[in-house]
Amino acid sequence: MSVKVGRNDPCPCGSGKKYKQCCGSPRAGQIAPAPAQATERDVLQLAMEHHHAGRLPLAETLYRQVLSKQPGNADALYLMGMLCRHRGELPDAAGFFAQALQHHPGHAGAAVALGNVQQSLGKIDAAEATFREALRIHPESFEAHANFGTVLQAQGRLDEAAASYRKALSLNDKVAELHGN
Numbered sequence: 001m002s003v004k005v006g007r008n009d010p011c012p013c014g015s016g017k018k019y020k021q022c023c024g025s026p027r028a029g030q031i032a033p034a035p036a037q038a039t040e041r042d043v044l045q046l047a048m049e050h051h052h053a054g055r056l057p058l059a060e061t062l063y064r065q066v067l068s069k070q071p072g073n074a075d076a077l078y079l080m081g082m083l084c085r086h087r088g089e090l091p092d093a094a095g096f097f098a099q100a101l102q103h104h105p106g107h108a109g110a111a112v113a114l115g116n117v118q119q120s121l122g123k124i125d126a127a128e129a130t131f132r133e134a135l136r137i138h139p140e141s142f143e144a145h146a147n148f149g150t151v152l153q154a155q156g157r158l159d160e161a162a163a164s165y166r167k168a169l170s171l172n173d174k175v176a177e178l179h180g181n
Helices: 040-052 056-069 074-087 090-103 108-120 124-137 142-154 158-171 176-180
Strands: none
Touching: 040 056, 040 074, 056 074, 074 090, 074 108, 090 108, 108 124, 108 142, 124 142, 142 158, 158 176
């Protein structure tokens, strides 16, 4: 991603104002689409800043702006999925994560996020397959191993779950809940 926008830098939306007086303002309302000179990368960076600050409608507007120009932008699809997940819109989140994987099959974050959503929706078999894919993409993913273990445990496959938990602990032994599992 691009460099973080400072409070006194020009706003990437192209308004000509300082970021703190425009889209970086806690009172920032609806924002006009970014002008043509703003790159999709700049728009995604700004959208993520809005997302992290809890300004979800602004983030969504910008994610959709990127997707209108680049429908297969895996990062924008993934981030829209995260936004939907934060809102509790799990079926929509799953759709965005699946699209991100369709356009970028090696997107490990999208695979783990899709598995998590599938698990939350009670689609345990689908979650298992998705976590297997996430581990194929990124075999050293702590989160994929930990969540895969949870899915295997839910299926009653305790020995396999324990092996997955042990692998997760070998990658990060600081998660107390994992020790309990």
